[in-house]
Amino acid sequence: MTDLVSFRPEILREVHSSDAPVVAKSIGLAERIYRLGFVRKAFILAVLALAWELYGRWLGNPLLFPTFGQTVEAFVGNIVNGVIPQRMLVSLQTLVIGYGIGIGLAALLTTLAIGSRIGADLLETLTSMFNPLPAIALLPLALIWFGLGTGSIIFVLVHSVLWAIALNTHAGFRSVSNTLRMVGQNYGLRGLKLVRLILIPAAFPAILTGLKVGWAFAWRTLIAAELVFGVSSGSGGLGWFIFENRNQLETANVFAGLFTVILIGLFVENIIFATIERKTIRRWGMQH
Amino acid sequence: MLAPFDAASAAPLLSVEGVTLQYKTPDVVVTATRKVSFDVYPSDRFVLLGPSGCGKSTLLKAIGGYLSPVEGQISLKGRAVTGPGPDRMMVFQEFDQLLPWKTVRENVVFALTASGRATQAEAEERARSYIEKVGLAKFIDSYPHMLSGGMKQRVAIARGMAMEPDVLLMDEPFAALDALTRRKMQDELLRLWDDTQFTVLFVTHSIEEAIRIGTRILLLSPHPGEVKAELNSVPPEEMGTGKQSALETRINDMLFAHH
Numbered sequence: 001m002t003d004l005v006s007f008r009p010e011i012l013r014e015v016h017s018s019d020a021p022v023v024a025k026s027i028g029l030a031e032r033i034y035r036l037g038f039v040r041k042a043f044i045l046a047v048l049a050l051a052w053e054l055y056g057r058w059l060g061n062p063l064l065f066p067t068f069g070q071t072v073e074a075f076v077g078n079i080v081n082g083v084i085p086q087r088m089l090v091s092l093q094t095l096v097i098g099y100g101i102g103i104g105l106a107a108l109l110t111t112l113a114i115g116s117r118i119g120a121d122l123l124e125t126l127t128s129m130f131n132p133l134p135a136i137a138l139l140p141l142a143l144i145w146f147g148l149g150t151g152s153i154i155f156v157l158v159h160s161v162l163w164a165i166a167l168n169t170h171a172g173f174r175s176v177s178n179t180l181r182m183v184g185q186n187y188g189l190r191g192l193k194l195v196r197l198i199l200i201p202a203a204f205p206a207i208l209t210g211l212k213v214g215w216a217f218a219w220r221t222l223i224a225a226e227l228v229f230g231v232s233s234g235s236g237g238l239g240w241f242i243f244e245n246r247n248q249l250e251t252a253n254v255f256a257g258l259f260t261v262i263l264i265g266l267f268v269e270n271i272i273f274a275t276i277e278r279k280t281i282r283r284w285g286m287q288h
Numbered sequence: 289m290l291a292p293f294d295a296a297s298a299a300p301l302l303s304v305e306g307v308t309l310q311y312k313t314p315d316v317v318v319t320a321t322r323k324v325s326f327d328v329y330p331s332d333r334f335v336l337l338g339p340s341g342c343g344k345s346t347l348l349k350a351i352g353g354y355l356s357p358v359e360g361q362i363s364l365k366g367r368a369v370t371g372p373g374p375d376r377m378m379v380f381q382e383f384d385q386l387l388p389w390k391t392v393r394e395n396v397v398f399a400l401t402a403s404g405r406a407t408q409a410e411a412e413e414r415a416r417s418y419i420e421k422v423g424l425a426k427f428i429d430s431y432p433h434m435l436s437g438g439m440k441q442r443v444a445i446a447r448g449m450a451m452e453p454d455v456l457l458m459d460e461p462f463a464a465l466d467a468l469t470r471r472k473m474q475d476e477l478l479r480l481w482d483d484t485q486f487t488v489l490f491v492t493h494s495i496e497e498a499i500r501i502g503t504r505i506l507l508l509s510p511h512p513g514e515v516k517a518e519l520n521s522v523p524p525e526e527m528g529t530g531k532q533s534a535l536e537t538r539i540n541d542m543l544f545a546h547h
Contacts, residue, residue, distance in 0.1 A: 185371075
């Protein structure tokens, strides 16, 4: 045993990190392009459009299933003659009002919920009651209360937005670490100031998820509701545009309407929300 | 060296008198500490030492104002402690004590402005100087998630010191660090103390750390925490000599003595 120790000399080396081989190597062009999210997504969209075009041509029945080319043509035509932009404006206007009221009510409910035990119980009970209730199921009621038109649509919109946002925000507040709360209190922050300066930013990932889910619900509900009663006012929204064209068997226009709905959805999700995410929670390392 | 200590004329900065602390779990009320008393004087490096379950962290939280004693009184500069406040800055053990949505600089500046301890311009100035003091000038505009655990704790210390509180409360701030970093941080803390001689109250369960960091060590017994002794530590120049190991053995014997 002692022999083994004495036979093995100690090794001491000088470390020269300056003449080490290159530690970081740049990545090839092909892989760099593949890493861009929008390139991959654009590729998927192109494949889908191609499949659509091929199937439409093979079917050869524009009344049932217009091709991608015909849809784009109808889409461009309706944009140029100003019908789609005008319908879009009506839809978005209604949406923003409903979404805004929903956010306001959600803020009120969650403030109550973090302020007191009974407030939290109120929020939990209301959410478990109304969250599973599809907004469309409230349409008949809304019709009685608010009549045909924007009032009813806003009512169902608020319903579809409110619970998703309130639920997520409340869950976010509750998951804020106790340490962060204590840090805030250490600065002498109390009550609403603590909520505004510590809890809201700390819970922002959850709040943003709530806003995203709420937006998707709102958009869906809006189009569905417009299909049913965008009728009364002379200026219907996109849903009404789709419904109208279906009645006139202008299938390419129906597709163009759906196309617009999808495009707006993609825009809000991938441009607006993605930008907010990049500038906030990704930058802060709260999401990767 | 400091002048000989004169207890009669010096007024304690922080005094804890007969404090009993309890907290509730779903089924029981746990007594964390029982009738604990001690005084902390300006520029003390006062260490609360004890095995886990002696209520030392709970005691520190009570001094921080996060919970109130069921018996006894805690007072800072003669005024009773009633709630958390910027005159007693806490440095926590957890790495998530920095606000993740603010950079290193903003974290320190925000602490100063939110608490009203300084105006914006003053806060910027002070933040830069304290961040430089803990050696993080290069990382001043980084977000906390880009920093290592040791760096995060340094920022927390810089933030605590920048507030220039009456007493800095440190709750096992180095416990979650690896041994090498911990050792380095201990030396840094001492160097910072040499600079400004701030008063610090430090919680640890490591005897070695207590002797290294502290000028005065309060030993607590577990379940519930009661004061076992209040000892003087070894001065830095006698660190590594027989005095240090003698004190270590003495504390060890006191903590693990059979009753």
